[in-house]
Amino acid sequence: MEPITVLVHGALGKMGREVTAAICRDPELELVGGVDVKATQEQLILPDDSKKVPLSSDLSSLLEICHPKVLVDFTIAEAAISAVRIVLKQGINVVIGTSGITDDNLKEIEELSKANKVGVIVAPNFALGSVILLHLAKIGAKFFDHAEIIELHHHEKADAPSGTALATAREMSKSKGKAFVYPLTKKETLSGTRGGQVDGVSIHSVRLLGLMASQEVIFGAPGQTLSLRHDTISRECYIPGIIMAIKEVVKRQGLVYGLETLLNLR
Ligand SMILES: NC(=O)c1ccc[n+]([C@@H]2O[C@H](COP(=O)([O-])OP(=O)(O)OC[C@H]3O[C@@H](n4cnc5c(N)ncnc54)[C@H](O)[C@@H]3O)[C@@H](O)[C@H]2O)c1
Numbered sequence: 001m002e003p004i005t006v007l008v009h010g011a012l013g014k015m016g017r018e019v020t021a022a023i024c025r026d027p028e029l030e031l032v033g034g035v036d037v038k039a040t041q042e043q044l045i046l047p048d049d050s051k052k053v054p055l056s057s058d059l060s061s062l063l064e065i066c067h068p069k070v071l072v073d074f075t076i077a078e079a080a081i082s083a084v085r086i087v088l089k090q091g092i093n094v095v096i097g098t099s100g101i102t103d104d105n106l107k108e109i110e111e112l113s114k115a116n117k118v119g120v121i122v123a124p125n126f127a128l129g130s131v132i133l134l135h136l137a138k139i140g141a142k143f144f145d146h147a148e149i150i151e152l153h154h155h156e157k158a159d160a161p162s163g164t165a166l167a168t169a170r171e172m173s174k175s176k177g178k179a180f181v182y183p184l185t186k187k188e189t190l191s192g193t194r195g196g197q198v199d200g201v202s203i204h205s206v207r208l209l210g211l212m213a214s215q216e217v218i219f220g221a222p223g224q225t226l227s228l229r230h231d232t233i234s235r236e237c238y239i240p241g242i243i244m245a246i247k248e249v250v251k252r253q254g255l256v257y258g259l260e261t262l263l264n265l266r
Pocket of ligand 1: 009010011012013014015016035036037038074075076077079096097098099100123124125126127238
């Protein structure tokens with residue numbers, strides 16, 4: 001079987017480098033090019049030095065010389081959306097890991113993917129453990145009335161709380177069918193110590209040098225607690241999910257949101 005040809009958008013970024021290396025290790029995939037606004041050279045040397053592929057800061061001009069089956073995007077939201085508008089019209093499937101894709105963006109992507117009969121997978125989190133944690137948290141939510149989330153990230157993370165923590169709290173209350181019970185603290189002597197609240201779930205954000213990305217969901221009931229925790233130790237955690245998405249997206253038409261669908265966890 002011919003390998004699936006892949007172009008990485010954001011190829012020089014932290015995730016882009018991990019993804020290009022992983023594609024090169026997989027015999028079912030072939031990296032055919034990289035795009036990054038930071039590109040200063042015309043070639044990307046593959047991590048194993050086996051070959052060079054075209055590199056450009058301009059997606060449209062690169063698409064004139066290489067014809068990928070899939071574009072994988074790890075850039076910024078605006079760049080991801082403008083790339084999607086270009087490549088879907090050319091019949092190229094897309095896997096997006098970039099954060100900040102809005103509901104309006106998703107609507108547009110869905111329409112474009114259907115109109116052009118191609119597949120798009122958008123996943124805010126490609127770490128399998130994190131996806132499974134969310135699935136278990138949705139089950140726990142049905143049986144517990146109290147819950148809090150602690151999310152822990154490196155000190156340079158721009159936003160707080162994490163998008164994953166917000167989505168987890170919302171999905172938990174959706175699964176429960178109502179808000180959790182939020183115990184009011186009579187006197188908060190230091191403002192903010194009870195965290196931010198979403199549907200009765202308190203979210204606490206730790207930002208600390210040395211951490212990467214972790215999330216703990218704690219359920220409480222009389223006489224017991226249940227803790228679900230996922231720790232990200234390196235960016236390698238995203239790779240199996242991304243590779244799975246590349247291999248799946250070529251078999252689909254339309255938009256798939258979240259890795260849950262590919263894992264049959266819905
Ligand atoms: N879905 C997931 O599981 C997952 C996992 C990790 C990171 N992310 C997200 O992926 C994105 C990238 O993360 P990162 O850590 O690699 O960031 P990064 O800053 O290291 O890399 C982003 C790359 O995109 C490039 N870029 C920016 N604008 C561009 C444009 N207009 N055209 C072409 N290239 C452009 C940058 O030059 C940079 O090299 C972020 O949004 C991050 O939150 C998602």
